[in-house]
Amino acid sequence: MYIQVSEDFKKKSKSAILAISIFVIVYILMFLFTIILAVACIGGGILLIITKPMFLTLMLGIGAAGTGVCVFFFIIKFLFKKHINDRSYLTEITRTQEPQLFKMIDEIVKEAETDFPKKVYLSYDVNASVFYDSSFWSMFLPIKKNLTIGVGLINTSTKQELKAVLSHEFGHFSQRSMKVGSYVYNVNQIIFNLVNDDQSYRNSIESWASMSGYFSIFAAISLFITNKIQWVLSKMYSFVNIRHMALSREMEFHADEVAAHIAGSVSLEESLLRIELASNSYNNVISFYDAKVSKNQASKNIYKEQSFVMNFLATQNELEMKHDLPNVKLSESGLFNKSKLMIENQWASHPSHEERIARLRKLNIIKDTDNEHAKNLFQDFEKTEEKLTAKLFSKVKYQKGKTELELDVFKTEFEEQYNRDSFDKIFNSYYDNKNPDFTIQENHIVKDLLFDELFSKEKVELVYTLIALENDKKTIEAIASKELVLKTFDYDGKKYTAKEAKKLIPEINHSISEIQKQIQQNDSDIYHYFLSSTDDSGKKTEFINAYQLLSAYDASYEEKLKVYTDIAHATAFMSTKTMPEQIKRNFLNLKPLEDTLKNEIRPYLENTSISFYLEEQDVKDLNYYIENHLIYFNNDHYIDTHLQLLMRAINVYPYLLNRKYFLLKKDLLNTMKDLANSGYTEKVN
The missing domain is CATH 1.10.287 (Helix Hairpins)
Structure with a gap:
């Protein structure tokens, strides 16, 4: 299959190649400069030692030579740098384990005319990607890519949609013309390494400087020179990266076209439109269990819960169902985005969904579809879900033995939480x-x-x-x-x-x-x-009271929030180096602000409708903080346990403010809802 690249792709490829060429010229000039500097420093150091051999000239000569070597090593260190991708969150699968999935990948590879991935992994999230470990030599040596498929994506896709998404990933590497993207990517990595990833280099310089006071002078000179080189390269990074990102956008369009030719335009469009809902649903489940860590509760299968949340949210938003999955329309995905401003983001590597869908509709490639659920590609998908869930939660540290929530319990608690918070x-x-x-x-x-x-x-x-x-x-x-x-x-x-x-x-x-x-x-x-409204039930009075309560709280909100900003500003000294006497004075000055904070927090803790949303331990800690006079600095040392209580009180206060605002607002809207449903307000003449 051959797909002609667009004129925009050709234009941006040329721009990217030009940027790389300019970078290469600048780099060669700097490389030559560092060679000359290294030769001069080493030669000068040796000459100094030979001319007048003594301890001082020996140290100065070694220091001078060291400066030349350090600067030269800085400019070539990327040659020895290898980027190894983190695989700790991945689970490898094989053809023997999942033959149907691998059969689909075989079909995609054949149609895209590319290589089969080196390894196939499952990840937790709602995504798919191709990755490889890279180094400078990746620009010249062939590298086999690895494929990652998110279980959260499989769980929320049809077979055809999954095929479309995977085809898109392989589409990036399906043609020779796409090789320029790899070159630009690697040049970006090289410059990034030179500009930013230099901690190990600096550690080496500091180790050298610590050997002698003489060497520390030359170490400072080395850092001064390399900082100037970094400044030039940072400018080059911006210059190359803008063109890389612009090219990446065109590569996304090209990969979409490959996917459309393999799996059809509609399947990729529908997957793109649902992926935000699927990802949001997965994140909702993760957030739900984040709040359950203190209760030692975990999930047995987050993907069944993801499906429930996705369908629940689809119902709440009155979305249609198609193939037993929510069918998100383009008009619904952008319902609340009314911006008239369009900026081609030169730093964005991906075009927007709207741009991609517009191009897919223009292609309008029709293919036979398999709308069976993607999870049916697996031998035992539920077992796979549970395995990935167990692996994900194994990283969480529980104080006691964890318990797994049953799905029905999750459904009930999630609905209750959703209704409380909306x-x-x-x-x-x-x-x-x-x-x-x-x-x-x-x-x-x-x-x-x-x-x-x-x-x-x-x-x-x-x-x-x-x-x-x-x-x-x-x-x-x-x-x-x-x-x-x-x-x-x-x-x-x-x-x-x-x-x-x-x-x-x-x-x-x-x-x-x-x-x-x-x-x-x-x-x-x-x-x-x-x-x-006609008021036979007292709801009209209730409406006025609720409206006035929210209005009064709204009027006082900024003043209450100032309590937080003032005390946050007054405690900022703790994150900077401060003399002990000044610290003591600062804490004395803090006392009135702290008293105000305590007086503000107390009524929120006494209000069970607000304290309900706090963890039991947080309520105990806040009550202890309010009822006691805590000392934060003694014998020239901070008292960490007391500081933690102070900072917890400061940080929880804005949450309490917003929670009360939300509850007052919800009380008002519930009163309005009751009035609307009571029949009193069907029509006012």
């Missing part, structure tokens, strides 16, 4: 990223208002359009002030130069103002919709 679906995500408007003035203008209109898709989109406009404005202001350096960008379908960015800001401000007026009007309508 607002009711009746509001259609209107309040997920905004608060009620507390500036509304009561009026007596009569309107015909319907609940469904107040929280319609159009009204929700206003909220996310405003968020996008405000974010766009910040980005364009950064472009105008040159904090963000680029040549051109697109806004609302029109191309602008960086110099024109400033002209756009008034236009965006006008759009923001118009959207704000519409949202404020809708917020006012919402308020009066509930305020004007």
Whole structure:
């Protein structure tokens, strides 16, 4: 199979090769400089020793020679550097263990006209990748790649979708034209090694310097010269890497085209659209168990739980099902992204899903599909899931013997947690990223208002359009002030130069103002919709009280948050070198702030609806901290156990603030929901 590379690919390949060529020229010049320096330093050192042999000239001569050798070694050290990928999180599988999966890989390799991977591994997550151990010599010697397949991906894909994703990975290495990508990648690694990965080199220099005071002078000279070389190479790294990233984007498009020819356009598109939901579901399960470590609870099979969470979230978002998996549409994946700003990110190695899907639809390659679940490729997928789960949780340190949650228990607890931490679906995500408007003035203008209109898709989109406009404005202001350096960008379908960015800001401000007026009007309508309800149950009074409580807390929030910022600033000295007497004075000055913090935290701990969300040990530690006067510094030493209590109190305070805000907001919305469901507010005339 031969696929013609695009003109953009050719253009960016040439740009990348030009950047490499310039780097090679600069590097050769530096290499020659270090050879001349090394010869001069060694020759000069020997001459100095021969001319006047004595201890001083011996040390100076050795030091001078050492400087030349050190600088020369710095410029060639990458030749001996080998990048070994971490495999501790991987589980190797063989053809004997999984013949059906390997048969699929055989088919892909044959169609893509590439080599079979050296080894095939399973990883925990929702991903697939090809990797290899590399060194400088990788640019010239053939290297067999390894394939990694995430069990979280297999668990949430059809066979055809998995085939498409794996075909994409092999697509990167399917043609000779893609070899340039490997060269650019290796040059990047070399420069990165020279610029950043120099700790072992510095350790060697420090060891040499510690041998003698004479050598320390020459070690400082060596570091001075290598720092100047690093500065030049860092500029080269930026120059090469920008072109590498631009080429990488084209390589992604090319690999997508290979995958589409092997498995069809639709299967790759559907996998791309679902992968965010699948990954989010996997991360939700991991987060759930992060909070269970203190209770010594673990999972028996995180992938069954991932499937449950994915389907649960799909139901919450009213997604359709296809082949027993959520079918995420492009319009649904970008529902809350209303940005008009388009910047070709020169540092991004992957194009956006929207860009990739647009190209896939343009290709529109139809293939016979096997829509059976991908996990059926395995001999015993449940056993594989449990094996990977056990390996993942073996890395967690439990204080006592761990217990594994049954799936039904997980489902119940996850749903309860989700419902506690989210607002009711009746509001259609209107309040997920905004608060009620507390500036509304009561009026007596009569309107015909319907609940469904107040929280319609159009009204929700206003909220996310405003968020996008405000974010766009910040980005364009950064472009105008040159904090963000680029040549051109697109806004609302029109191309602008960086110099024109400033002209756009008034236009965006006008759009923001118009959207704000519409949202404020809708917020006012919402308020009066509930305020004007017939109240036979007392819910109207409950609504007013809940609204006023949240409004009052909102008004005091910044002042309460200042308690945190003040004490965080006042304790910053502990992370820097400070004289003992100054430390004592700092802790004396801290006392009033600490008293304020304790007084702020106490009511949150006494409120069981808030302390419920804290670990039992955290509640005990915070109560101990509040009730006792702790000494943090004694006999010129910090008392770590007391400092840990202080820092825990400081860090938990913003969480308590936000938790109370959330609960007050949820109380208000629940009251509004009750009013809406009671029949009192079906229509207000």
